[in-house]
Amino acid sequence: xxxxxxxxxxxxxxxxxxxxxxxxxxxxxxxxxxxxxxxxxxxxxxxxxxxxxxxxxxxxxxxxxxxxxxxxxxxxxxxxxxxxxxxxxxxxxxxxxxxxxxxxxxxxxxxxxxxxxxxxxxxxxxxxxxxxxxxx
Amino acid sequence: xxxxxxxxxxxxxxxxxxxxxxxxxxxxxxxxxxxxxxxxxxxxxxxxxxxxxxxxxxxxxxxxxxxxxxxxxxxxxxxxxxxxxxxxxxxxxxxxxxxxxxxxxxxxxxxxxxxxxxxxxxxxxxxxxxxxxxxx
Numbered sequence: 001x002x003x004x005x006x007x008x009x010x011x012x013x014x015x016x017x018x019x020x021x022x023x024x025x026x027x028x029x030x031x032x033x034x035x036x037x038x039x040x041x042x043x044x045x046x047x048x049x050x051x052x053x054x055x056x057x058x059x060x061x062x063x064x065x066x067x068x069x070x071x072x073x074x075x076x077x078x079x080x081x082x083x084x085x086x087x088x089x090x091x092x093x094x095x096x097x098x099x100x101x102x103x104x105x106x107x108x109x110x111x112x113x114x115x116x117x118x119x120x121x122x123x124x125x126x127x128x129x130x131x132x133x134x135x136x
Numbered sequence: 137x138x139x140x141x142x143x144x145x146x147x148x149x150x151x152x153x154x155x156x157x158x159x160x161x162x163x164x165x166x167x168x169x170x171x172x173x174x175x176x177x178x179x180x181x182x183x184x185x186x187x188x189x190x191x192x193x194x195x196x197x198x199x200x201x202x203x204x205x206x207x208x209x210x211x212x213x214x215x216x217x218x219x220x221x222x223x224x225x226x227x228x229x230x231x232x233x234x235x236x237x238x239x240x241x242x243x244x245x246x247x248x249x250x251x252x253x254x255x256x257x258x259x260x261x262x263x264x265x266x267x268x269x270x271x272x
Contacts, residue, residue, distance in 0.1 A: 011253065012246055012247075012248045012253055022158045022172055024160050024169055024172060026169055030167075031166075031168070032167070033160055033162055033216075033225055035223075036158055036160060078247050078248060079247070079249075080169075080244035080246060080248075081244065082172060082244050083236050083237065083238055083240075083243045084243075087171075087172040087243070089244045100219050101219065102219055104219075107218040107219045107220075107223070108216035108217065108218050108225045109216075109219070110147070110148055110216060110217050112148045112214060112215045113213065113214035113215075113227075120216065
């Protein structure tokens with residue numbers, strides 16, 4: 001069955017008039033969802049300009065170049081936008097192999113499945129060795 | 137190298153004191169990110185109780201049982217929580233094959249890769265046939 005594509009335009013223009021927008025970060029190679037952060041227009045532009053993920057840190061209230069301290073940056077391979085233009089999906093290569101400040105591959109490392117909670121994402125590094133005693 | 141798991145507890149208790157929390161919805165079988173919505177505690181509880189995804193609709197300001205009208209519900213196979221307890225990941229089976237109100241498999245159907253924008257998610261149904269002339 002052929003279905004027309006008339007309702008869609010191929011622009012990628014997030015609507016930042018809605019405020020900070022959630023950005024889902026997914027591993028481009030494996031499909032694992034690594035983290036969720038927020039972007040404003042400045043973070044979005046810096047991401048496009050540099051090819052490395054930038055977010056808006058709500059706790060520090062400043063632009064956040066993910067991995068700037070540790071070197072564990074996220075190389076953006078592709079970028080998707082949702083139907084309402086208010087959620088962003090980044091497909092990345094995570095340098096260092098872990099997106100989470102706990103050293104785990106994914107921030108979503110706890111899973112409930114079949115009524116049981118288990119850890120679903122491996123620990124890649126010891127955060128103290130990467131970040132020292134820095135508090136998050 | 138063995139790395140201790142001492143920083144993690146295996147509870148799944150979202151922190152709704154932070155307000156509405158973003159919920160990423162991922163296809164449990166394929167890993168495709170289907171949509172992003174928001175949950176409050178009521179939506180989270182209804183999701184656990186029923187095994188079908190419930191969200192909080194910010195536009196209608198009401199509990200939203202996804203697929204209630206169309207029958208295209210999301211059967212929750214697993215649920216993950218992030219390190220800060222403020223982002224949720226649902227792994228679902230999407231009944232009807234499409235999560236987006238446009239009839240596409242994923243709401244994230246526009247992708248920019250290698251400098252080119254293209255449609256990355258197929259259209260599964262004609263929304264007029266499923267929803268009629270309903271406005272979103």
